[in-house]
Structures are given as structure tokens and as C-alpha cells.
Amino acid sequence: MVLTQHIILIGPMGAGKSTIGRLLSEQLAMAFVDLDRLIEERAGASIPWIFDIEGEEGFRERETQSLEFILNSPAQVIATGGGCILRPENRQYLLMSDLVVYLETSIEQQLERTSKDKNRPLLQNENPGGVLRAMAELRNPLYHQSARLTVDTNGKPPKLVTHEILHFLDEIQNEKLPS
Ligand code: S3P
Numbered sequence: 001m002v003l004t005q006h007i008i009l010i011g012p013m014g015a016g017k018s019t020i021g022r023l024l025s026e027q028l029a030m031a032f033v034d035l036d037r038l039i040e041e042r043a044g045a046s047i048p049w050i051f052d053i054e055g056e057e058g059f060r061e062r063e064t065q066s067l068e069f070i071l072n073s074p075a076q077v078i079a080t081g082g083g084c085i086l087r088p089e090n091r092q093y094l095l096m097s098d099l100v101v102y103l104e105t106s107i108e109q110q111l112e113r114t115s116k117d118k119n120r121p122l123l124q125n126e127n128p129g130g131v132l133r134a135m136a137e138l139r140n141p142l143y144h145q146s147a148r149l150t151v152d153t154n155g156k157p158p159k160l161v162t163h164e165i166l167h168f169l170d171e172i173q174n175e176k177l178p179s
Helices: 017-028 035-043 047-071 088-095 107-114 128-146 158-176
Strands: 007-010 031-034 076-079 100-104 149-152
Touching (some): 007 017, 031 035
16 A cells, blocks of 8 residues: 555544554554654754743644644654644644544543653643543544544554554545546
């Protein structure tokens, strides 16, 4: 399968976007980019540092700039950060792509996967579960709006999720072929 469009993974922190993005890129022989890592490279600073010095607003500005940059590059698999769907202009960019995949995840799974992580400034507080729940309420409808495919990742190994996405991509490719 040769894809000429980006495949964009969206979903909350701890959904497995980076792991699954990497697996997908290997299967499709496409490049992989993690938007958070790109933001860090372009800023020459870590995400916690950017939040500390520039606040969330500064981080969101950098996120939009990096998203624009990457969408203007050759097709690749892109893992976005969990808040990437917050800005209307980012959602506009996502709507222009066919291949946006939402990795749906329970709060329990998110907590399990993020509990030891110190690189997510929005979870460095007394009640990460409460924060994740409030985020889910605001953001889940935005993920749904922005995605062409939603995959439930709960209790599934990354390889299985990757397989489901590849199956979807195959179906889309077939839809496009003239009969
Ligand atoms: C954020 C998610 C993080 C990162 C930043 C903010 C969010 O990315 O962009 O800490 O607002 O949900 P991951 O979803 O890759 O953890």
C-alpha cells in the first residue's frame, strides 16, 4: 500500500499514539514524526521547560506552528499531542486530511500509562485522574469531530490496534480505486 497523505493519530495522553505511530510507519515504510518531539527540537527546549517559561498558551502556539510545518512536508505518520485538537485552526487542518485516526482510551488506561511520567506538565498535580476526566469531557467530542476512524485501544496490544488501522487504510484505498 502506497499512501500519499499523512496519517494523523489523535487522542489523549497515554493513548499509545507514539508507539502505534511508530509501528504503523514501519508497516507502511513511511517516515514517523512525533509532534511533541518536533516542538522540542524546534524550540531547543523540553516540553516542561516550555510550559514553565511560556505557559500553556506559548506551548499551544508552538504546537500549531509545528503542525503547519509538518503538514506541509512529504506524507508521514504523525503522532500529535493530546491537546492538539483544542485550537479551531488545528481542527481545520485535521479536517483537510482524510486519514485522521482517534485512539480512544479509558481514564484508567491513561492513568496506568502516565503515572510514572514527569514530562507531562498538565498531570504534575495532586489529582491527575480528575484532570484527565475534565479533559476527556471537553476534548472527546473534539476528537470524534476531527477523526475519520475511531479505534478503541482499551486492553488491546499496540500490534492489534495497528492491524485495525491498516485494515481501515486498505478499505479506504479500495474505495478510491475505480471499479
Ligand atoms: C498534552 C499532551 C502531551 C503534550 C503536552 C500537552 C495535552 O502529549 O503535548 O504535555 O494537552 O494533552 P501526549 O498526548 O503525547 O502525552
